[in-house]
Amino acid sequence: MAPGYPLGVFFRATAEVAVAGYTEHKTEILKRLRRIEGQVRGIEGMVDDDRYCIEVLDQVAAATRALQAVAIALLDDHLGHCVADALASGGAEADEKIREASRAIARIVKS
Amino acid sequence: MAPGYPLGVFFRATAEVAVAGYTEHKTEILKRLRRIEGQVRGIEGMVDDDRYCIEVLDQVAAATRALQAVAIALLDDHLGHCVADALASGGAEADEKIREASRAIARIVKS
């Protein structure tokens, strides 16, 4: 660490190294999450207005599908970056990354 | 319609008859939906902070499960009220309610 660097800058730089796999698609993923947040708020409005159960259920199913699509997009980026990088480095860390990804996939399949 | 009733009152009364199946649990369902809205907003914050993919994925899976639990609660109320009432009245409407519920269940199972 070069002398004279304020600590904040150093930590920021460190954070940039351990970058998330979805960095490239961050804006798009945030947009999708905000749309889902809006969908859930819309469902609250429907319940507040005593809208018919089936209409509410269909919107809940739509929001669920949208969340699962985000999960699949995040997994795709995770495999293509974090897992790929760990495998390129090789060794025990690579095995651990594969196992971690498999466990995450299992949780999503069961959700 | 009794003469002298303003139209607004008449419509309000009609709407009160076609009550939603979840009326009894409305407060609880709204509370759960607001919590899910908060979960989704929390996920946006995690993505904004470049949090690790697997942590984000786990929160997406948790929000998905919470949404599916709301769907199951809504279905339970729908069967216990709307479908039960239609079956008590009998006739073609009862058959239609069963079919409508089955289609909604299918959409939730596939979501």
Add this chain to the structure above:
Amino acid sequence: MAPGYPLGVFFRATAEVAVAGYTEHKTEILKRLRRIEGQVRGIEGMVDDDRYCIEVLDQVAAATRALQAVAIALLDDHLGHCVADALASGGAEADEKIREASRAIARIVKS
């Protein structure tokens, strides 16, 4: 119970009254299940032949979807017959049938 009736006949008759909700579609449901059994046997053959993981996975996903479609068909019949009959009779049994159906739906959604 009329005197002189052997007990076995009486119980058999009782069992015939409590008929399964899918009776009308029994042949079709059996045909679908046999096809799924064949799909699973086909997957065993693929694994035995060391076929590529993704091909095997796609067949597993197809068999899973086929099983869930059978579940939805069974539920549709169950709502339209067993639950409908219990609701027509009314009382505590009707409530119990609704609750039982909801629990079954929850298990299918989570499977």
Add this chain to the structure above:
Amino acid sequence: MAPGYPLGVFFRATAEVAVAGYTEHKTEILKRLRRIEGQVRGIEGMVDDDRYCIEVLDQVAAATRALQAVAIALLDDHLGHCVADALASGGAEADEKIREASRAIARIVKS
């Protein structure tokens, strides 16, 4: 191909090169698939005996969960072998393997 080699041996050798990711767990996966095949056959027997819908549904849900567990095990092996090997080799093939795995995961999540 060395002269004098019987064709069968040559093909066997070739097949061993393009090995499936699940080779190490082949016996275990076959055992699980056979058990699922037996579960499905058991469900056919239940339907044939007019067993109560909810009992049948619970067995369908159990078989569905067992199939999804096989899918997750296959994916784990696929990531740990086929995808890992492609990433070790690098290049365009590695990207294609990641994309192929993501599409397979998406089909399983939606099944």
